[in-house]
Amino acid sequence: xxxxxxxxxxxxxxxxxxxxxxxxxxxxxxxxxxxxxxxxxxxxxxxxxxxxxxxxxxxxxxxxxxxxxxxxxxxxxxxxxxxxxxxxxxxxxxxxxxxxxxxxxxxxxxxxxxxxxxxxxxxxxxxxxxxxxxxxxxxxxxxxxxxxxxxxxxxxxxxxxxxxxxxxxxxxxxxxxxxxxxxxxxxxxxxxxxxxx
Amino acid sequence: xxxxxxxxxxxxxxxxxxxxxxxxxxxxxxxxxxxxxxxxxxxxxxxxxxxxxxxxxxxxxxxxxxxxxxxxxxxxxxxxxxxxxxxxxxxxxxxxxxxxxxxxxxxxxxxxxxxxxxxxxxxxxxxxxxxxxxxxxxxxxxxxxxxxxxxxxxxxxxxxxxxxxxxxxxxxxxxxxxxxxxxxxxxxxxxxxxxxx
Ligand SMILES: [Ca+2]
Numbered sequence: 001x002x003x004x005x006x007x008x009x010x011x012x013x014x015x016x017x018x019x020x021x022x023x024x025x026x027x028x029x030x031x032x033x034x035x036x037x038x039x040x041x042x043x044x045x046x047x048x049x050x051x052x053x054x055x056x057x058x059x060x061x062x063x064x065x066x067x068x069x070x071x072x073x074x075x076x077x078x079x080x081x082x083x084x085x086x087x088x089x090x091x092x093x094x095x096x097x098x099x100x101x102x103x104x105x106x107x108x109x110x111x112x113x114x115x116x117x118x119x120x121x122x123x124x125x126x127x128x129x130x131x132x133x134x135x136x137x138x139x140x141x142x143x144x145x146x147x148x149x150x151x152x153x154x155x156x157x158x159x160x161x162x163x164x165x166x167x168x169x170x171x172x173x174x175x176x177x178x179x180x181x182x183x184x185x186x187x188x189x190x191x192x193x194x195x196x197x
Numbered sequence: 198x199x200x201x202x203x204x205x206x207x208x209x210x211x212x213x214x215x216x217x218x219x220x221x222x223x224x225x226x227x228x229x230x231x232x233x234x235x236x237x238x239x240x241x242x243x244x245x246x247x248x249x250x251x252x253x254x255x256x257x258x259x260x261x262x263x264x265x266x267x268x269x270x271x272x273x274x275x276x277x278x279x280x281x282x283x284x285x286x287x288x289x290x291x292x293x294x295x296x297x298x299x300x301x302x303x304x305x306x307x308x309x310x311x312x313x314x315x316x317x318x319x320x321x322x323x324x325x326x327x328x329x330x331x332x333x334x335x336x337x338x339x340x341x342x343x344x345x346x347x348x349x350x351x352x353x354x355x356x357x358x359x360x361x362x363x364x365x366x367x368x369x370x371x372x373x374x375x376x377x378x379x380x381x382x383x384x385x386x387x388x389x390x391x392x393x394x
Contacts, residue, residue, distance in 0.1 A: 006378060009247050013337075014344060016243065017226040020236045029214040039217045042239035045266050046213065050206050050308065062259045069242055069262075111247065140210075147211060181203060 005108040012106040015076070022075045025082040025155065029147045037072040037080060040140070044068040047136045054175045056135075057128025067122045067133045070115055074099035083141065083166070084156035096123070125170070135174025138167050139182055146185035153189065160190045202305040209303040212273070219272045222279040222352065226344045234269040234277055237337070241265040244333045251372045253332075254325030264319045264330045267312055271296035280338065280363070281353035293320070322367070332371025335364050336379055343382035350386065357387045 022037040045065045052061045072080070077099035081088040104115040121127055125134045142163075145151035153163065163186050172179035219234040245261045252261075269277070274296035278285040301312040318324055322331045339360075342348035350360065360383050369376035 006251070006374065010340065010378065013240070013244055013247060014226060014340065017240065017341075020225055020232065020240075021227065021229060028217055029211060030218065032218060035217065036236065038236035038239045039233065042235045042242070042266065043210070043214065043217075045239070045242065045262075047210055049263065049266070050210060050304065054203070065242075065259075065262065065266075066246065069239065069246070107247065143207065143211065144214075177203065181207065 008106060008108050015103060015106055016073055018076045019073055022080055024080050025152050026141050026144050027148050027151050029144060031148055037075050041069055041072050044136050044140055047140055051178065054177045055132040056174055056176055057131065059129050059132045063129045064133045067118055067130065068136065070119055071122050071137065073103055076103060084152055084158050131174040135171045135178060138170045139178045142167060142182040142185060146189055150189055160186060205303060205305050212300060212303055213270055215273045216270055219277050221277050222349050223338050223341050224345050224348050226341055228345055234272050238266055238269050241333050241337055244337055248375065251374045252329040253371055253373055254328065256326050256329045260326045261330045264315055264327065265333065267316055268319050270300055273300060281349055281355050328371040332368045332375060335367045336375045339364060339379040339382060343386055347386055357383060
């Protein structure tokens, strides 16, 4: 460590404050406003700590927590693309890759490489750690939607079949018991909705 | 694990969503609004990951990150008390203790005990891990204040001597190099302010 390294570290920590201003489509559970990506990342880190026993593979919870803490930082440059609005996804992977280079590149070299590698591992969703992290990232909004009379399911006019197609593979692949729980919540919501119609 | 445990875990994860609505006195660095305690906790976890090499003692970064992720959850019941407004601190320790019992008590017993113990360890600020965590919790607002022309220093009419008295012991005790950096930023702010007067 030298002074220059500490300056780079503080510069990075100041830059990522901007993630608090990246607003997601998902509502808070009390519906007072939409969730931002910084508090979402905090919430997911706690999901990982609390739900680790439900991971499909053998996971290193520490790496999963780290992945979840940094997984959305690229949105500072690339913005959030709503999961249930596929038309916004074009070119997003490339925007996020450039963002990862720029933002993690603010850190001293060793840390920059570590964070960038971890972020790419999360994106690839191939390792057991990344699969579990991705499963939680898909599971948390389902819990929010179920707790807010439909949340983004209603806002984006998503069907139960679309939820099944989009959410089952990542959640079931990373945490089978959580898919069971989520599927039950989604089914409950759509049953209630069809009764109300 | 049984179904009842998963229900308790999801109940806890839903309950702590409320931390996103606990608003602190500190501004975001872009000054668009005040920071909430959930995104603050996310930010601090990243401070721990990035700045671990500056810890005074031998720390287990994982435990430090966990502490910082849960350290403010008690504010859901007890509210945030601004660091530089001592008149609000009366009775806060007891309110927070009761909050820790209630909120962590939502979890299955083994996890409830783990989180509660970790929270008490943070509060006691005696272990090397807790000292480093506390140092970061005091350091981050100083960085924000320096980056926002004074932030809560100006709002609470805090003097450089008060900052020294309140912040030096916890920050220097847990991370001496960070106190050096913070003291330099604070001195820079007050020098600029006295020139402007
Ligand atoms: Ca705090």
